[in-house]
Amino acid sequence: MRIGILALQGAFIEHEKMLWQLGVEAVEVRRPEHLDRLDGLIIPGGESTTIGKLAVEYGLLEPIQEMSRAGKAIWGTCAGLILLASGLSGGRGEHKDPPLLGLMDLTVARNAFGRQVDSFETDLVVPALNAVSTPDEAGRPFHAIFIRAPRIESVGPGVEVLAHLEPALSEVEGDGTVVAARQGHLLVTAFHPELTADTRFHRYFLSLVS
Amino acid sequence: MERETGTETVKRGLAQMLKGGVIMDVTNAEQARIAEEAGACAVMALERVPADIRAQGGVARMSPPEKILEIMEAVTIPVMAKCRIGHFVEAQVLEALGVDFIDESEVLTPADEEHHIDKHAFKVPFVCGCRNLGEALRRIGEGAAMIRTKGEAGTGNVVEAVRHARAVLGEIRRLTTMAPEELMSYAKEIGAPYALVCEVAKLGRLPVVNFAAGGIATPADAALMMQLGVDGVFVGSGIFKSTDPARRAKAIVEAVTHYNDPAIIAEVSKGLGEAMPGLEIAAIPAEERLAVRGW
Numbered sequence A: 001m002r003i004g005i006l007a008l009q010g011a012f013i014e015h016e017k018m019l020w021q022l023g024v025e026a027v028e029v030r031r032p033e034h035l036d037r038l039d040g041l042i043i044p045g046g047e048s049t050t051i052g053k054l055a056v057e058y059g060l061l062e063p064i065q066e067m068s069r070a071g072k073a074i075w076g077t078c079a080g081l082i083l084l085a086s087g088l089s090g091g092r093g094e095h096k097d098p099p100l101l102g103l104m105d106l107t108v109a110r111n112a113f114g115r116q117v118d119s120f121e122t123d124l125v126v127p128a129l130n131a132v133s134t135p136d137e138a139g140r141p142f143h144a145i146f147i148r149a150p151r152i153e154s155v156g157p158g159v160e161v162l163a164h165l166e167p168a169l170s171e172v173e174g175d176g177t178v179v180a181a182r183q184g185h186l187l188v189t190a191f192h193p194e195l196t197a198d199t200r201f202h203r204y205f206l207s208l209v210s
Numbered sequence B: 001m002e003r004e005t006g007t008e009t010v011k012r013g014l015a016q017m018l019k020g021g022v023i024m025d026v027t028n029a030e031q032a033r034i035a036e037e038a039g040a041c042a043v044m045a046l047e048r049v050p051a052d053i054r055a056q057g058g059v060a061r062m063s064p065p066e067k068i069l070e071i072m073e074a075v076t077i078p079v080m081a082k083c084r085i086g087h088f089v090e091a092q093v094l095e096a097l098g099v100d101f102i103d104e105s106e107v108l109t110p111a112d113e114e115h116h117i118d119k120h121a122f123k124v125p126f127v128c129g130c131r132n133l134g135e136a137l138r139r140i141g142e143g144a145a146m147i148r149t150k151g152e153a154g155t156g157n158v159v160e161a162v163r164h165a166r167a168v169l170g171e172i173r174r175l176t177t178m179a180p181e182e183l184m185s186y187a188k189e190i191g192a193p194y195a196l197v198c199e200v201a202k203l204g205r206l207p208v209v210n211f212a213a214g215g216i217a218t219p220a221d222a223a224l225m226m227q228l229g230v231d232g233v234f235v236g237s238g239i240f241k242s243t244d245p246a247r248r249a250k251a252i253v254e255a256v257t258h259y260n261d262p263a264i265i266a267e268v269s270k271g272l273g274e275a276m277p278g279l280e281i282a283a284i285p286a287e288e289r290l291a292v293r294g295w
Helices: A012-021 A048-057 A061-069 A079-084 A127-132 A200-208 B008-018 B029-038 B050-056 B065-074 B088-097 B133-141 B159-175 B180-190 B194-203 B219-228 B245-257 B262-268
Strands: A002-006 A025-029 A040-043 A073-077 A085-088 A104-109 A120-124 A142-146 A151-155 A160-165 A177-183 A186-189 B022-026 B042-045 B079-084 B101-105 B126-130 B146-149 B209-212 B233-235
Touching: A002 A012, A012 A025, A012 A200, A040 A079, A040 A200, A048 A061, A048 A079, A048 B245, A061 A073, A073 A079, A073 A200, A079 A085, A079 A104, A079 A186, A104 A177, A104 A186, A120 A160, A120 B008, A127 A200, A142 B008, A151 A177, A186 A200, B008 B146, B008 B209, B022 B029, B022 B245, B029 B042, B029 B065, B029 B245, B042 B065, B065 B079, B065 B088, B079 B088, B088 B101, B126 B133, B133 B146, B133 B159, B133 B180, B133 B194, B146 B159, B159 B180, B159 B194, B159 B209, B159 B219, B180 B194, B209 B233, B219 B233, B219 B245, B219 B262, B233 B245, B245 B262
Parallel strands: A002 A025, A002 A040, A040 A073, A073 A186, A085 A104, B022 B042, B022 B233, B042 B079, B079 B101, B101 B126, B126 B146, B146 B209
Antiparallel strands: A104 A151, A120 A142, A160 A177, A177 A186
């Protein structure tokens, strides 16, 4: 199995290390030809404006959309979630918003929790991970790291919500914010499993690779 | 479930998200927008770029808050700002303003010639400069979440950045070949915390992200630092002291992404206009060299 990692900017080496640990070949993707013969793609965390601009400049958006149409699994973490979304809420419009791949039926808000001093870590309940868990891991919460993170504001009917953030005391009561979701072969997380030692999300993504 | 802010993981994590990117010095909202549009992964909000600090002399301090806020308002990418070495109240002010990263910087006039800031006391992450592994590990010991190897800021001359990146990366390579019983005397020799020396020996790299800074003026300079093994670059005067900042900024961003692809570096280096005027390090009086500040 060969998984590409978009290596334009950001925390791509962390994803590579997770894949190596799982015995999967990881390929750094910087130009369209690097997408050839891949079974799946990870779009990592980083600055979504930077990654988006470089993806446009080097002609990567269209081939990635093509990969998705071919049913290849794609996972976006943080900035990658933003790029996979079909819409931005509270965007500033004009040139400041990153270009979107528009592959997943969801809208996302950038830097939705505030500035860096508001970045946080917390535990999430993610029942979907049980499918790839060892008996030891089953039911264990997933430790999630949110860094200037986006949040998913709304999801379309074909999108399965995988994890909510429990509402903070200051927020209105409800289901909480959606921070992980799946639409068929597409996966997004607002947080960074690649910054932890827990490989369950990586294994879950690999289970979507046909 | 509890949300924990200001943890070591979250602080170091932001630096990890900046990797493979270019952090640009900017002095106003317009420059910040040019930097963001060019693909900068963050900006450093400054009152004067290092070349002007060097030319004008006098005491260089933290930028006025309204300047920093103007820049924070102008862009969505992370905004960093500098405080003087040891000036923990300037750092408190920057944290209160909501900047995303603080640079405890030798480019400003030091406020304390013996002590750096206790960076563990802050929720906002810090980046600090270093010339060698000992200095890097002392700063990490104090709580720095990111390191940048120092160049000679404001010179447009990359030689000091190369010297210090080679020093740090070379010392790490040597450290990984040492026997366990050699680590304590090595820690003593370089004045670094023993636990961090052991950690670096095991990891084969610093436990935090390491950028290069100081004197980077061209796309090739930036790619050189990347090939030497740093995680990203800071460009200070090199962009807004050149004749075509927007184009040069974009070219440097692309050169950092494609640092191993000489054909792309050649392509983006075309037609950039004049780089900033350079300075020979030997022509700078010893007392005016910035990189030696920090202890």
